Amino acid sequence: MTLNVAIVGTGIFATIEHLPTFQKSKYFTPYSCYNRTKSKAEIFAAKEPSISKIYDSLEEVFEDPKVDLVDALLPVQYNIDVVKLAVKHKKNICFEKPIGANLDQAREIVQISKAHPELTIAVAEHCCYYKAIPALKSVIEQIGNVYSFTYHSTAPFDFSSGYIATGWRQHPQHIGGYLSDGGVHQLALLTGVLGEIKTVSAHTKQIRKESGDVDVLYSLAEMESGVIGTFTYGTAFGNTSTSWYFQIMGDNGSVYVDLTPGHDEKLILKVGGKTADAESFVKEIEIENEYRSTEREFEVLGESLTSGDKSKIIATPEVAFHHLAIIDASLKSSKAGGQVTVVEKP
Structure with a gap:
């Protein structure tokens, strides 16, 4: 069994890095996607047959019971919003660096992560x-x-x-x-x-x-x-x-x-x-x-989600906050x- 990934934000990096990584992964299957401009999500979904669902709203992404991981590639100022949605709907989430638009947002994400150890909240910082x-x-x-x-x-x-x-x-x-x-x-x-x-x-x-x-x-x-x-x-x-x-x-x-x-x-x-x-x-x-690609960070994330052991995840909110x-x-x-x-x- 692989984990279903919902890709939120279907721009350049999602197309050239994250999607190819998931296509090669033994842990993840690209299952669904969302973009504020739906036509862009449709173009993205056409690149991968396993993407069977395109959402009409961001909330729908997190409401979907078949989603195991939300991979969010959004303008930085929205990271705090998707983290809050992940907590609300009890979803594991990985989102792009930097952690937030400012230290206030970054600090709030760290606090949310500490308050919800049952969820995996990771920053996509492959370096x-x-x-x-x-x-x-x-x-x-x-x-x-x-x-x-x-x-x-x-x-x-x-x-x-x-x-x-x-x-x-x-x-x-x-x-x-x-x-x-x-x-x-x-x-x-x-x-x-x-x-x-x-x-x-x-x-x-x-x-x-x-x-x-x-x-x-x-x-x-x-x-x-x-x-x-x-x-x-x-x-x-x-x-x-x-x-x-x-x-x-x-x-x-x-x-x-x-x-x-x-x-x-x-x-x-x-x-x-x-x-x-x-x-x-x-x-x-x-x-x-x-x-140099994103493959290793998602390999570590996949191992973590399937084993329940988060110790190998390096790019935690605390680490990303420091950067x-x-x-x-x-x-x-x-x-x-x-x-x-x-x-x-x-």
Whole structure:
């Protein structure tokens, strides 16, 4: 038996990522769909024979007793609404990142999730499941005491992207616009390895009017562990090379990973230097078939729903709250001229 999924929001990402993932899944069957514009839902449903039902209203999605999971891909400001409907009708739900349009919404979702442990309420943040995270964590003890990091993700503006044409992105109700929409991907990886961020000192800029808000972030961060480092994110530049890398440095070496699309996926571990006579070596560790699609996150979700064990779900509301809270603190810091700003708790 597979689980019936109702897909809410039948736009670009639902079409190119979520639907193909469900079509391959051993856990899920695309059963039904809904879009505010019904004709768009009909076009979407025609892509998959197992989709046998198209709803006339959002409420109908959650009322359907045959639905095991609602997969919501909506403008961020509506996440809180679908979570409340899921609780009302006792439905498991997964919804797209960022968790909410602002910290008030995000905090309310965390509280709802805690109050209803009988339901699975998960955030579709697939970068939480990257193989690079456990790979980095498995070798980090070899570089001694960790003191600093550099996390860098920049790219040229993609005028051809269909995402920039969506109205809710051009006129964002979610804080930081593209910084929270795309930045949480990067923060999922950073915090997945080094833990939570305590404070930030940040500066932001807006390059593209199409972004609807600031779209470049340069920041200094202090982790809860005391580790310090830089976090840079922006995909709105002119002609430049795409660059995505993460380096962690300690008193006995460093570890580096380049996640730029098209580059070899591997860790470069450099050990030594704690003392003058400490053994030194360099080791490359391949990362085979990195989880760049949504397949792994839904595999974990499927395992959870069928077994009843939610322990492998990484992208919980609490985790997703922290990612958005870092963006929130960065925006506040930038408005205050780069003032050190504490990252809020749920």
